Amino acid sequence: MNDESARGRFGTAGSGRGRPRRLRSVTIGRRQVYTTGLKPSVWNDVYHVAMTARLPVFVAGLLATFLAINAVFAALYRLSPGSVANSGGDFENLFYFSAETLTTVGYGELFPQTRYGHILVSAEVFTGLFFTATMLGLIFARMSRPRARLLFARSLVIGPHDEVRTLGVRVANARLNVLASATARLWMLQGQTTREGVHFRRYVELGVLRSENPNFALSWTILHPIDAASPLRGRSLEDLTREEVMFMVVITGHDEASGQTVQASEYYLAADLRWDHRYADILSTSPDGLTLLDYDRFHDVEPVAAAADGREP
Numbered sequence: 001m002n003d004e005s006a007r008g009r010f011g012t013a014g015s016g017r018g019r020p021r022r023l024r025s026v027t028i029g030r031r032q033v034y035t036t037g038l039k040p041s042v043w044n045d046v047y048h049v050a051m052t053a054r055l056p057v058f059v060a061g062l063l064a065t066f067l068a069i070n071a072v073f074a075a076l077y078r079l080s081p082g083s084v085a086n087s088g089g090d091f092e093n094l095f096y097f098s099a100e101t102l103t104t105v106g107y108g109e110l111f112p113q114t115r116y117g118h119i120l121v122s123a124e125v126f127t128g129l130f131f132t133a134t135m136l137g138l139i140f141a142r143m144s145r146p147r148a149r150l151l152f153a154r155s156l157v158i159g160p161h162d163e164v165r166t167l168g169v170r171v172a173n174a175r176l177n178v179l180a181s182a183t184a185r186l187w188m189l190q191g192q193t194t195r196e197g198v199h200f201r202r203y204v205e206l207g208v209l210r211s212e213n214p215n216f217a218l219s220w221t222i223l224h225p226i227d228a229a230s231p232l233r234g235r236s237l238e239d240l241t242r243e244e245v246m247f248m249v250v251i252t253g254h255d256e257a258s259g260q261t262v263q264a265s266e267y268y269l270a271a272d273l274r275w276d277h278r279y280a281d282i283l284s285t286s287p288d289g290l291t292l293l294d295y296d297r298f299h300d301v302e303p304v305a306a307a308a309d310g311r312e313p
Helices: 003-011 043-052 054-078 089-101 117-143 237-242
Strands: 024-028 031-035 149-152 156-160 164-173 179-193 199-206 212-216 218-227 246-256 260-269 274-275 277-281 283-285 291-293 301-303
Touching: 024 156, 043 117, 054 089, 054 117, 149 260, 164 246, 164 277, 179 218, 199 277, 212 246, 237 274
Parallel strands: 156 274
Antiparallel strands: 024 031, 149 164, 156 164, 156 277, 164 218, 179 199, 179 212, 179 246, 246 260, 277 301, 283 291
16 A cells, blocks of 8 residues: 555544644555654654665755755845955855855855955854764764675575474575674564453564574575474464564674674565475585585575475474
């Protein structure tokens, strides 16, 4: 459901004062959830907005702010046409002069020549200190933020592993560097109804066979055995789909290149499960004895024979 259909479906809800509520959306994994009743405050959360905005939006925001500041000061200089020498009171020349002042370039052809002009220049230089420091700080924060570049398989698989029905998800380190002391955690988000009839959703951690990888550099398959203690025991694909179950994988590790801890996560819906399948083998040996990992087949899955105890774990 997109924003337009959501507004058509929920947009008539009143705020108690006869005004429609504004819907805001948040994406959790691959599911979009709409919220209402919260008042967004961009100015009180500028850092978060700058960190979460897409790069083109972020750059456009900085550029718009830069142009707006210069336009305001150019208009103020124009209030006193003789305040800037050699400008002729022209708005374009005053705009360029403002840009030179804000960035402390100062070529010298345009300069303040009245008390009013000197006061405005002083005010603009002071404003420029805040703008430049903020802009550089936000750019540095975005560019220096440590991030893992992990590749998650498009599908989860359920199939036999050591004669036990097992849920698996394959992950690869796309940078091919070393993530030291990497850990993996697997969660399932499921609905639950209390004895009082209250329905809510909660995360249940699924135990994995090997939750730590001392040197995660290539590929790693995270496995959850569906044994007697597993929340998936006795539940079919139809059950998981009906209950709108969601799975979340979180990988955390120490990036040796940057010396910082990085984290990546991925969500899966029940529709992403491939029952009685396994991942295609991507490891092979070339005729000259070289070990080869074929990432072109990273997302491929293959069917396996159904377990002896039927399709339900």
